[in-house]
Amino acid sequence: MxxxxxxxxxxxxxxxxxxxxxxxxxxxxxxxxxxYRNKCQFCHGLRGDGKGPAAxxxxxxxxxxxxxxxxxxxxxxKIEKTIKKGKEMMPAFDLEPDETKAIIxxxxxxxxxxxxxxx
Amino acid sequence: xxxxxxxKLFFLLVVLExxxxxxxxxxxxxxxxxxxxxxxCSECHTVFPELTPxxxxxxxxxxxxxxxxxxxxFPPPLAGMAQASYTESKxxxxxxxPFDSIHRATDRINLPQQLSLFYGGRIFDKIGGFVQGTYDxxxxxxxxxxxxxxxxxxxxxxxxxxxxGLSLNNSPTAQDVWNTTPxxxxxxxxxxxxxxPAAGTIIDGAxxxxxxxxxxxxxWNNFIYLEGTVYRTTRSGITKPLGAGTATGQVVDGAxxxxxxxxxxxxxxxxxxxxxxxxxxxIFPSGNRSGxxxxxTDIAFDAQYxxxxxxxxxxxxxxxxxxxxxxxxxxxxxxxxxxxxIHENQxxxxxxxxxxxxxxxxxxxxxxxxxxxxxxxxxxxxxxSVGYFSTTGKxxxxxxxxxxxxxxxxxxxxxDGFILETDYRxxxxxxxxxxxxxxxxFNGVHSDYDGFGRNxxxxxxxxxxxxxxx
Numbered sequence: 001m002x003x004x005x006x007x008x009x010x011x012x013x014x015x016x017x018x019x020x021x022x023x024x025x026x027x028x029x030x031x032x033x034x035x036y037r038n039k040c041q042f043c044h045g046l047r048g049d050g051k052g053p054a055a056x057x058x059x060x061x062x063x064x065x066x067x068x069x070x071x072x073x074x075x076x077x078k079i080e081k082t083i084k085k086g087k088e089m090m091p092a093f094d095l096e097p098d099e100t101k102a103i104i105x106x107x108x109x110x111x112x113x114x115x116x117x118x119x
Numbered sequence: 120x121x122x123x124x125x126x127k128l129f130f131l132l133v134v135l136e137x138x139x140x141x142x143x144x145x146x147x148x149x150x151x152x153x154x155x156x157x158x159x160c161s162e163c164h165t166v167f168p169e170l171t172p173x174x175x176x177x178x179x180x181x182x183x184x185x186x187x188x189x190x191x192x193f194p195p196p197l198a199g200m201a202q203a204s205y206t207e208s209k210x211x212x213x214x215x216x217p218f219d220s221i222h223r224a225t226d227r228i229n230l231p232q233q234l235s236l237f238y239g240g241r242i243f244d245k246i247g248g249f250v251q252g253t254y255d256x257x258x259x260x261x262x263x264x265x266x267x268x269x270x271x272x273x274x275x276x277x278x279x280x281x282x283x284g285l286s287l288n289n290s291p292t293a294q295d296v297w298n299t300t301p302x303x304x305x306x307x308x309x310x311x312x313x314x315x316p317a318a319g320t321i322i323d324g325a326x327x328x329x330x331x332x333x334x335x336x337x338x339w340n341n342f343i344y345l346e347g348t349v350y351r352t353t354r355s356g357i358t359k360p361l362g363a364g365t366a367t368g369q370v371v372d373g374a375x376x377x378x379x380x381x382x383x384x385x386x387x388x389x390x391x392x393x394x395x396x397x398x399x400x401x402i403f404p405s406g407n408r409s410g411x412x413x414x415x416t417d418i419a420f421d422a423q424y425x426x427x428x429x430x431x432x433x434x435x436x437x438x439x440x441x442x443x444x445x446x447x448x449x450x451x452x453x454x455x456x457x458x459x460x461i462h463e464n465q466x467x468x469x470x471x472x473x474x475x476x477x478x479x480x481x482x483x484x485x486x487x488x489x490x491x492x493x494x495x496x497x498x499x500x501x502x503x504s505v506g507y508f509s510t511t512g513k514x515x516x517x518x519x520x521x522x523x524x525x526x527x528x529x530x531x532x533x534x535d536g537f538i539l540e541t542d543y544r545x546x547x548x549x550x551x552x553x554x555x556x557x558x559x560x561f562n563g564v565h566s567d568y569d570g571f572g573r574n575x576x577x578x579x580x581x582x583x584x585x586x587x588x589x
Contacts, residue, residue, distance in 0.1 A: 042176075042273075046579075057176050057390075058173050
């Protein structure tokens with residue numbers, strides 16, 4: 001009986017782990033999406049194309065994340081550094097490391113795909 | 120001897136530390152919006168309070184854009200403002216307001232003219248606000264000044280950005296983002312003691328803090344702006360707190376709708392806006408709070424042109440070097456032109472039967488235009504404005520009666536003149552202005568306008584202002 005229960009627990013754990021992983025991923029994605037929408041999209045756009053409502057009035061050129069060139073090289077470090085230090089007209093943001101990670105997670109799973117599709 | 124030297128040294132160190140802490144163009148000690156966004160004041164303002172295109176978007180976005188990942192701001196986004204001024208015009212007294220209790224309302228030196236404390240920035244998540252509490256040195260009173268609390272969000276409609284939101288405010292046009300409408304229009308500051316013409320439309324400041332309202336707005340594709348707001352009196356009810364500290368002299372009967380439509384177009388660094396705004400309000404005659412009310416309908420048109428210099432990619436490198444690698448500053452040359460025309464129909468349904476007006480109906484037309492130029496350099500921003508103003512309307516001998524200084528011998532509301540102003544901004548948060556107002560006509564005519572020998576030119580006003588934000 002104990003063996004059966006033990007096997008059942010192991011089976012449940014093994015079966016649930018992908019779901020758990022997915023849920024963690026989902027949370028990360030959701031957190032990143034919320035942060036992106038609150039912090040980034042005003043300039044970079046909801047679609048990541050660099051055409052947010054503030055892009056035109058800034059008279060600058062916010063980066064287009066749906067361009068495949070953006071996703072070359074060590075892009076995650078590049079994003080992290082830009083969020084932390086700012087670049088050109090973009091100010092530095094006071095985000096926690098896990099918040100920055102969540103934004104990168106969301107960006108890579110949303111705009112990287114769009115960039116690949118655009119090519 | 121040594122003690123004395125030590126004392127002097129200590130005093131010197133204290134002074135040096137205080138000077139270091141003074142918020143003169145230091146990145147860490149900035150007004151709340153700049154602190155929240157991590158951006159310079161000049162991203163949102165040409166020369167405050169005039170807004171840049173980005174400043175307009177920041178305001179429409181609900182003042183919530185910020186660099187923190189939290190849905191709130193800590194410490195709270197507080198800022199302050201101090202204005203000190205000197206006015207020269209015929210008939211003013213030589214005391215210092217507010218310390219001179221007898222002639223406070225006519226003293227040349229106002230020290231301060233105004234002190235304000237702001238809550239400016241995000242309140243929570245997508246809700247932000249601009250809340251101003253003011254001490255006025257001329258009236259020696261503290262009151263809740265301008266309020267604009269917003270909820271804002273944005274989405275994509277027909278492939279383009281749409282900003283949408285709600286605004287709770289207490290002065291019609293306080294919520295507007297173009298500097299053509301009265302609340303934020305030119306002149307951006309003026310004397311609190313000089314005489315001003317008697318006639319003015321209700322949308323032109325007469326209902327400031329007398330009403331509170333909530334409105335909805337949309338801005339699509341950085342092109343079309345549409346807004347509708349409904350106001351009610353701050354004398355009582357749910358909107359009463361929005362008029363805290365201000366006596367409700369203009370009691371609005373029921374709801375007063377306000378509308379706004381504006382179209383903005385950009386080509387390169389040029390921004391052109393044309394628009395219309397207006398409101399309808401029924402207001403009880405002075406002293407009444409019920410019964411029949413007078414009816415006012417204001418319809419206005421406005422236009423703004425803004426040249427934002429050589430800001431942007433082509434100029435950024437140079438500016439960043441100038442600023443030691445900090446955020447780019449607006450371009451070297453900024454030109455703005457504003458114009459507005461307001462027509463008001465006045466239906467004296469209550470005041471005429473009471474004998475307060477000479478006509479059953481009157482009208483007013485107000486026109487204002489100005490041209491600003493600012494040059495930004497290492498030494499600060501320097502510039503100036505030339506403006507013209509005019510109010511015309513129907514003669515009404517009871518409404519505009521003959522009293523010394525503020526009255527009209529002819530019963531005419533007609534006034535016009537010019538404003539010349541020069542501004543110098545040595546740092547981001549300090550502005551020094553010198554303004555001269557020249558009246559051609561005042562309350563009807565040029566000479567002996569009040570029937571007591573005063574001429575329009577006697578009201579010409581020289582006004583010097585130091586305006587400090589911290």
